[in-house]
Amino acid sequence: MKIGKGRNTNMIRVGQGFDVHQLVEGRPCIIGGVTIPYEKGLLGHSDADVLLHAVADAVLGALGLGDIGKHFPDTDPEFKDADSLKLLEHVWSLAKERGYKLANIDSTIIAQRPKMAPYIPQMAEVIAKALEADVSQVNVKATTTEQLGFTGRGEGIAAQSVVCLIQDML
């Protein structure tokens, strides 16, 4: 969507991301780039950082560039145990080279446990740094599902993210 005419025209793009990973024993619980002390961790080909995956998918969606599975296939040994922060930084480089900056991003972690609140400020800092933005542009929330469904039973954790990017065309 273009706003304005001629010079100083801004392009605004919106994207959303959603991801789920299974909770299993013997894996670290890394969410939003923060390692959370917990009896289980998230299973995946990479470090399975469900929040950073949702953020990366939201950015790719805003850019119209598909999803993280397309950019980092889970059949590629290069991405085995990959640090999702590095994947997000690569995704952000695609936004930057197209002239986009972050307007704001809002994310929700859907987990019965562990309690996310103590770690949320640090997650927001990680995301802000990766997207080269101020932390005031980044919001992270958490919710349980009141013990309902796979998240409520503690079988997995989900995350969703909505991003707004702005392209300055001076």
Ligand SMILES: Nc1ccn([C@@H]2O[C@H](COP(=O)(O)O)[C@@H](O)[C@H]2O)c(=O)n1
């Ligand atoms: N894993 C979670 C889930 C929730 N929170 C925080 O608790 C609040 C209440 O959760 P409800 O699902 O009962 O609405 C929620 O608003 C979060 O602040 C959390 O820290 N970690």
Ligand SMILES: C[C@@]1(CO)OP(=O)(O)OP(=O)(O)OC[C@H]1O
């Ligand atoms: C990140 C990638 C690549 O290592 O693997 P996973 O950690 O399994 O994560 P997923 O969200 O299933 O999809 C993207 C993958 O290609």
